[in-house]
Amino acid sequence: MDLAYLLIADAIGLIVATFVLMYFFFKELLKQKKH
């Protein structure tokens, strides 16, 4: 397998992790607003 697949997996992993973190950020933000 070309090691470049690992590189692509790294980049996609970073994008997914970023969106997950942003999801939790907005979730917390909404929770704070409700209070």
Added chain:
Amino acid sequence: MLELTIYDYMVIVGYFVLLFVIGFVIKRKVHDLNDYFLAGRRLTLPIFVATLVSTWYGGILGVGELSFNYGLVNWLTQGIFWYLVYLFFAFFLANRIRKSNLYTIPDLLERFYDKKSRFLGAIFNFIMVTPAPYVFSMGIIFSIMFGWDLWIGILLGTIVIIFYTIRGGFLGDIYTDVLQFFLMMIGVAMIIPIAVQTYGGFDFLTANLPETHLSLTGGWTVQMILVWGFLAFWTLVDPSFYQRCYAAKDDKMPRKGILISVGFWLLFDICTTFTGMYAAAASNAGVLVVESAATSYISIASALLPPVLMGLFLTGVIATIMSTVDSFTFLGAMNISHDLYKNIFKKDATEKQVMNMTKIGIIITVGFAVVISLFFNSIVTMWYTIGTIGISALIVPILVGFFYKGKKSPLASVLSMVAGSATSLFWLITGYLNLDSWGWPQYIGGFEPLYPGLLASFLVFVFVNIVHMRRMN
């Protein structure tokens, strides 16, 4: 100057508009000094991670230069060494810092030693957080993008930062950091899949790069590699790490937050290192024109990315730099208002006076950084000089304060800071007075200034502590 489409400009302008909007909105959330300095110590885990990751990563142009010129060794020197120190920080310092319930590193020095240590610590702290290298990077990016003179980019970028930092304090800083975090991660990550698709996989890299680019040590000498290893100790005395730990919601969170941040840095560093390597390989293969190593990211991005994505990538690069400038600017301002003004020169200052002094401090810090950046004219030289002097001065008194349980002499702390910084400064100056034919400084005994600085600081501390404590007894 880059050729950008109207859509790219719209993305970039949209980013600046959002920064202004955050600056306007955030002021309403600031109720007292605790909000202004530490966001009311209510930092949640996602914000902690976003602000730490984005603030700590400002040197994207330097990383581009290293990975373009030397390849994989960039990951060792700018990544792996640092992860080890981050882990040490996470497991042995982070939660303790939060428990101390203080505001700054000089606060800690006063708790460990005395007011004189606070005063000296504040001065070195101020030097360490000068955003000069990043202000300079900002000027470079704007001059590449729009063809402006360096000073115009520096001036406009700093005006935007001053606006939202003065209005929102630390809150303004962290909420803009969240936006900047998102942009820098997405902007940098999207280029790798496109580079692989356009140029090919590892075969393309091995065919067009020298072998050293693909070796983890890059053909560097052990001493060269170790110097970067020692510079990673910067983390242990870095004010932005401490500030975020102080601001965390509870005393368990900083450790968890740093561990998650290490994951982000790891993924991000691999992307930046290989982007630089793809730029070098494409340049060697004759399919990409790269004007300079420092701007190799911009060159490869403009060759590969379509409109809008190019704008997003550039916004990611700007965000990476600006998130560091704003955080460092605010830390410098806190040094002036909290550490010096409130705790040394005017102890009866009211909250309002301290807040006003912080706003003045923001302008002083930025002004100082602009002057320094135009004087030095090199990002790497600035990093190296600031890091060497600051680490030599602060690391011994802080680590001793945390880990040595016996009696500690305040005099030992002060003299160790003076000895460490003076020794490394002396080494730096003599090195720059003796340049070799390539223009590189020749240091006394061939030792990089950080080593004698740390040694002097440590020896002076131990010696003075023993003598002083005996006399006191």
